Amino acid sequence: MKGKLFIVPTPVGNLEDMTFRAVEVLKQADLILAEDTRTSSVLLDHYGIRKPLQSHHKFNEHQTAERIKDLISEGRSVALISDAGTPGISDPGFLLARTCAAVGIEVQTLPGPTACIPALVSSGLPCDRFCFEGFLPQKKGRQTLLQSLAEESRTMVFYESPRRLVKTLEQFAEVFGAERPCSVAREISKLHEEHVRGSLAEVLEHFRAEEPKGEIVVVVGGAVTERGEHHNKYRD
Secondary structure, X not given: OOOEEEEOXXXXXXXXXXXXXXXXXXXXXXXXXXXXXXXXXXXXHHOXXXXXXXXXXXXXXHHHHHHHHHHHHOOOOEEEEOOOEOOOOOOOOHHHHHXXXXXXXXXXXXXXXXXXXXXXXXXXXXXXXXXXXXXXXXXXXXXXXXXXXXXXXXEEEEEEOHHHHHHHHHHHHHHHOOOOEEEEEEOOOOOOOEEEEEEHHHHHHHHHHOOOOOOEEEEEOOOEOOOOOEOOOOOO
């Protein structure tokens, strides 16, 4: 365990999605870095994990990365967790992993929970080839990026907040076409998990009528291929 950085995924919903190995790594680590120490304390208390806990989030990661790298170089083991899912995937983690890897520190990422893959597999859209776009830019570059994805033939995966979902679906329908297949996954691994599937127009109509709540993953089918076939028809 000494002198390593561990990237530890944590549940996106149900606390029982935590792996045995993840619990063991957190129990043995010298220090745990958390995106929000208050949120992570609930999880750590649930599994009886009592270790020093420090915040590591997008507002301080540039300041803490070098210090943590030096700490690990001295032989300490550090585990990084985020509020939910795998750190580095639309969450802090990339900078610290890159900083440590650049000086030869071993970085081990445990397999575990993420919202992206369950949403993709449950969508009914092809998942053999896909592109993950995460959160779209809010202003600068947003339209340009969407236009660049209009001809993307792979299934596309996006993260979105419930308050922006309707606007985003409207933009998707405008750029990709209202008949493009889509699936919106809501509250994955939680009590009120929901998957709404259909065309962009149909899914948009649903969430105009019913206010979206919770964590959102949007999966959109790819463009028509050169052979004139739609790569992302729903499977029978």
